[in-house]
Every structure is written in structure tokens, then in C-alpha cells.
Amino acid sequence: MKENEKQQQVQLEIQADEQTAQGVYANLTGVTHSETEFIFDFLFLQPNQAKAKIRARIISSPVHTKRFLQALAENVKRYEERFGPIPQRDAVPHGHS
Numbered sequence: 022m023k024e025n026e027k028q029q030q031v032q033l034e035i036q037a038d039e040q041t042a043q044g045v046y047a048n049l050t051g052v053t054h055s056e057t058e059f060i061f062d063f064l065f066l067q068p069n070q071a072k073a074k075i076r077a078r079i080i081s082s083p084v085h086t087k088r089f090l091q092a093l094a095e096n097v098k099r100y101e102e103r104f105g106p107i108p109q110r111d112a113v114p115h116g117h118s
Contacts, residue, residue: 045076059086 047063
């Protein structure tokens, strides 16, 4: 490992208050973007309802969004290698728009 690579590897300590550490459930995600940022709305859609409630909104830079996409793709790959393929389903149940 090169010296500059050693310097770039910093141990990151992640902290979360108790409420944040509990997380929130989302079963739908909306993604929009501008030239300078991506916006991820994590939503909860109740069965037989036409409205989804935003549980969390994350605003991210394009560079971080691309790293997130790569990390997500790698984790889905690992998941499917261990547990089998994740079935594809419609994002919004039929009858909703």
C-alpha cells in the first residue's frame, strides 16, 4: 500500500442518537435531481391508499450519489449471492399513480 493510500484510510466513527438509530421503514422511494444535487424521498405507502407519506428526505451531491449507487449495487449483489434473487415488482401497486 502506498503512503498516500494509508493516509486516506481513516477510521470513521459513526454516531447516532437513539431515535435515529431506530430507523424508519420506507417501501417506496422518489428520486429527483438538479445540476448540483440529488433528492431522495423515502416514503411509506399504506396498502389501499393513494397517498404516500415522506418518512425521510436526503439531499446529496452528485459525487456522493454515484458512490451510493455503487455501494447499493454491490450490496444487492452480495445479498443475492447469499439469499437468492430479489423479485422485481411494480414500484406502485396497480390502481395507484
